[in-house]
Amino acid sequence: MAKVRLSSQRPVNEESLARAHSPFLESVRHWIEPSESISSFRGSYPLHPSISHKFLFTLYYKVLYYEHMTSPALFAPAPATSCFERWYRHFLDNRNDLDSLPWREPYRLSATELRLVGHSVQQFQLGEWARGRGFRRRAAGHVGFATDQWFLPALELFIAEEQGHSEMLGRFLDHEQIPHLTNEWTDNAFRRLRKFAGLELCVTVLVTAEVLAMSFYQALRDATRSNLLRSICVRILCDEAAHLNFQALTIGLARQPLSGRSRALRSWCHTLLFRGTALLLWWQHRRVFRAAGWDFGRFWKDAGRWFALLQQRIREAFLDRDYSAALDALRLD
Numbered sequence: 001m002a003k004v005r006l007s008s009q010r011p012v013n014e015e016s017l018a019r020a021h022s023p024f025l026e027s028v029r030h031w032i033e034p035s036e037s038i039s040s041f042r043g044s045y046p047l048h049p050s051i052s053h054k055f056l057f058t059l060y061y062k063v064l065y066y067e068h069m070t071s072p073a074l075f076a077p078a079p080a081t082s083c084f085e086r087w088y089r090h091f092l093d094n095r096n097d098l099d100s101l102p103w104r105e106p107y108r109l110s111a112t113e114l115r116l117v118g119h120s121v122q123q124f125q126l127g128e129w130a131r132g133r134g135f136r137r138r139a140a141g142h143v144g145f146a147t148d149q150w151f152l153p154a155l156e157l158f159i160a161e162e163q164g165h166s167e168m169l170g171r172f173l174d175h176e177q178i179p180h181l182t183n184e185w186t187d188n189a190f191r192r193l194r195k196f197a198g199l200e201l202c203v204t205v206l207v208t209a210e211v212l213a214m215s216f217y218q219a220l221r222d223a224t225r226s227n228l229l230r231s232i233c234v235r236i237l238c239d240e241a242a243h244l245n246f247q248a249l250t251i252g253l254a255r256q257p258l259s260g261r262s263r264a265l266r267s268w269c270h271t272l273l274f275r276g277t278a279l280l281l282w283w284q285h286r287r288v289f290r291a292a293g294w295d296f297g298r299f300w301k302d303a304g305r306w307f308a309l310l311q312q313r314i315r316e317a318f319l320d321r322d323y324s325a326a327l328d329a330l331r332l333d
């Protein structure tokens with residue numbers, strides 16, 4: 001059985017990090033270098049031990065590992081193995097231990113924070129929850145994926161990880177004595193949209209929300225003084241960054257049999273869906289973004305960057321080409 005080459009098998013140090021050039025790594029780099037607004041209150045609110053720099057660097061290295069693991073070179077056919085075997089092992093290794101979060105921190109959201117972020121956390125807690133029955137059914141019925149012995153097990157663990165996000169946010173709501181939502185119209189609309197068609201559309205709709213979640217959780221992290229909520233955001237950001245690559249691989253492989261024109265049409269439709277959803281998300285959660293110092297332009301640019309990266313990953317997954325240059329760019333030693 002082919003073994004994944006973990007990043008720990010290569011010497012990784014800060015110098016090598018500085019040499020690693022990738023839009024994804026660049027975007028992740030600022031997670032461990034929070035914005036000025038955070039730096040300004042860090043003096044009066046030192047980081048909780050659970051999100052110390054060591055912890056953040058560990059997460060950063062994990063993201064480096066995801067990046068390496070999901071590099072296009074690894075999408076190339078390998079004998080007697082599946083690219084989803086790596087994903088299965090990743091989700092297995094990445095199972096979150098919720099108890100390691102700072103649940104005992106005494107800080108409670110202020111009345112202003114509650115007004116700015118409370119409803120958004122409620123909505124995302126509901127949106128993160130999915131039983132995944134439709135997803136499993138579509139995967140089991142897909143001619144390409146049903147025969148991959150690793151896809152469904154990886155998918156099971158992916159769904160469990162998403163449920164873990166909902167559980168984390170749910171425990172935070174309980175911690176703050178904020179009620180859970182049971183129903184919300186945008187959540188209903190997205191769930192209905194996912195039911196319309198096959199696996200590819202289901203994943204496309206899901207990943208659209210995940211792309212926008214990257215911008216949202218960065219803003220939520222910077223909009224609060226709660227170390228607990230900030231820790232939750234950092235953990236979800238790391239997981240979601242990996243999810244984008246997982247979904248890109250699934251979509252890319254699902255589009256492999258299509259003509260270039262069909263792929264371009266689907267990509268265009270996806271862009272429309274993304275732009276429309278981005279406008280809706282900004283409208284619904286603008287208080288969180290503004291509290292974090294983001295204006296609409298910054299949100300639009302950040303979300304667009306994540307979406308462009310996703311599309312690039314999708315293309316890499318279905319294009320047959322020499323991946324050595326991309327691999328070189330990710331080499332850390």
Ligand SMILES: [Fe+2]
Pocket residue numbers: 128161162165236240
């Ligand atoms: Fe999630």
Ligand SMILES: [Fe+2]
Pocket residue numbers: 162210239240243
């Ligand atoms: Fe996700």
